Amino acid sequence: MKKYVILISGRGSNMRSLLEAGLPGACVAVISNRPEAAGLDYARGRGLPTRVVDHRQYASREDFDAALAAEIERHQPDLVLLAGFMRVLTDGFVRRFEGRLLNIHPSLLPAFPGLTTHAKAIAAGVRLHGCTVHFVTPALDSGPIVIQAAVPVQDDDDEDTLGARVLAQEHLVYAQAARWFLEGRLAIRGNRVLLAGARPEEAALRAPLG
Known part of the structure; x- marks a missing residue:
C-alpha cells in the first residue's frame, strides 16, 4: 500500500x-x-x-x-x-x-497566483473562479495541473461567499487528485499531466445564464 x-x-x-x-x-x-x-x-x-x-x-x-x-x-x-x-x-x-508533491490553490491557475485570490477574482470581474490541484515546482503556483473545478461568481459575492463555494470544490478535487496519484494513474509530460483512463469532457461552463 x-x-x-x-x-x-x-x-x-x-x-x-x-x-x-x-x-x-x-x-x-x-x-x-x-x-x-x-x-x-x-x-x-x-x-x-x-x-x-x-x-x-x-x-x-x-x-x-x-x-x-x-x-x-x-x-x-x-x-x-x-x-x-x-x-x-x-x-x-x-x-x-519533485513528482510526488501536490498542492491545492484557490484559483483557476494560471490566473491569480499567490494570496487573496477571491478578492482578486472579484476585482477582475471574472465570471468563473475556482481551484486547482497541481504538482509543485520551484516557480510559485505554476506546476503541472492535475485537476480544476470552476464555480460561478455571483454579482453579490464577497470574499467569504465566493471562498466558501470554492472551498467546497477543493474538498472534492483534492481527494480525487490524490486518489489518482495513489492508483498510479498520473503521468507528467512536460507541463501537462496525463490521466490514464480519462473520459473526454466536452461540456462547457457558462456564467451568467440569462
Missing part, C-alpha cells in the same frame, strides 16, 4: 477531506509548521502520528526546509500533500520531492 504525508499550518479542512475520502493508501503522518494548528488535534483524534517542525525555531528558510524534509523522509512517503501549508518552499526542497 502506498503511503502519504499531509502538511498543514492551520485548521486543516482540506486535510480532513483527504482523510475522510477513503483514499487507497495510508496516511503515515500529519506534519505542521505551527504547534497550535487546530488540524493536529483532529489528526490525533483519528490515531494518526503527528509531528511539528516549527519554522520559528530555524534561522533561515533553508534550515527549516532541511529539517522538514528530513522529518518527511523518515516516513518514506510516496506522496506529500500540502493542505493549507502556508510556507513558500525553497527550490531545494521542491526538487527533493
Whole structure:
C-alpha cells in the first residue's frame, strides 16, 4: 500500500477531506509548521502520528526546509500533500520531492497566483473562479495541473461567499487528485499531466445564464 504525508499550518479542512475520502493508501503522518494548528488535534483524534517542525525555531528558510524534509523522509512517503501549508518552499526542497508533491490553490491557475485570490477574482470581474490541484515546482503556483473545478461568481459575492463555494470544490478535487496519484494513474509530460483512463469532457461552463 502506498503511503502519504499531509502538511498543514492551520485548521486543516482540506486535510480532513483527504482523510475522510477513503483514499487507497495510508496516511503515515500529519506534519505542521505551527504547534497550535487546530488540524493536529483532529489528526490525533483519528490515531494518526503527528509531528511539528516549527519554522520559528530555524534561522533561515533553508534550515527549516532541511529539517522538514528530513522529518518527511523518515516516513518514506510516496506522496506529500500540502493542505493549507502556508510556507513558500525553497527550490531545494521542491526538487527533493519533485513528482510526488501536490498542492491545492484557490484559483483557476494560471490566473491569480499567490494570496487573496477571491478578492482578486472579484476585482477582475471574472465570471468563473475556482481551484486547482497541481504538482509543485520551484516557480510559485505554476506546476503541472492535475485537476480544476470552476464555480460561478455571483454579482453579490464577497470574499467569504465566493471562498466558501470554492472551498467546497477543493474538498472534492483534492481527494480525487490524490486518489489518482495513489492508483498510479498520473503521468507528467512536460507541463501537462496525463490521466490514464480519462473520459473526454466536452461540456462547457457558462456564467451568467440569462
